[in-house]
Amino acid sequence: MCEEPSNDALKTCLVCDTSYCEACLSKYHPMKAGLARHTLVEASAATPKVLMCTEHPQEKVNMFCETDECLVCSLCKLVGKHKDHEVAAVSDTFQQNKVI
Template sequence: VMMAETFKDELICSICIDLFTNPVMLACGHNFCNPCISDYWKNQKKNVSCPECRSVFARKSFRKNRVLANLVEKTQEIEVLQMQEKNKLCCKKHEEKFKLFCETDQKLICLICRDCWEHKNHSFLPVTEVVETYKAKINTSLYLLKEQRDSLSKAQFNQNEKIDGIKRHSISLMEHIRSEFAELHLFLTETENKLISELKQKEEQVLRPMEKSLMEIENKMSSIQQEIVRLQLRLEKPNDIEFLK
């Protein structure tokens, strides 16, 4: 805390005596809040000076100190956290540290709360005694929970072993089924090819004489058709003499 307070002193603007707001650095190296130095220079017409070292500058000029701004932001965050931690340890109503534990209401109270009407005839214990009592209860609960956890861990291990065993058996069975069906598929494919081949042979044996007979029929039809054409041409002769010849 002391280091934090010492560090905080370096982040105080010498004009407003508060944490820097939008800190800027002058040419001389001193830092101020942007609003503070701007207001300080408001009535200085020509030359302006540094409020600390009195260095004189020909014109109003400064640059933003980002490092200092980040430090101020971090410091403010730390202060907020410190205040929150402090509030956790103190009674919000009386701003006193918690010293007692009200067993009746099951909550922390300060010495002023103890004498309030709302805690009349309640039972109180010093915080240190209550801590020891509840730590003992928590340790007992922890012991029981660890036993339950170990028991469940063993059950979990056994269950995982059973699950893994079933999965391994299932994988083995699936591989066996795939192998059997692969052999069956190969057998069926070979049988299919054999039957198709035999069918084609039989088809060829049956069709060959039929196709030969068909060809003879077609040849005869062609011959007859030629004769029909020849006779029709003869009938069409216009001259009787030509027809009889």
């Protein structure tokens, strides 16, 4: 939220999924009314969200199918409908500056 790049995030709201510096926290997320019920944690303690595969719910998404332009898991590439498609690791896709 911070417009000042020098201000580090101190707190992350687990409900809003947004991190705030001290100034922005008091300005944009005051702990009153409905926001008082939100859970704030230290910014470094916030757990990043993990995307799970829609076809294999037990598998994390870690690949990008360039043919269908969608995120897939390793099982989709090995035995699923994406096995004959052009598939790259998500990190490779980001390095090539492709928009997902």
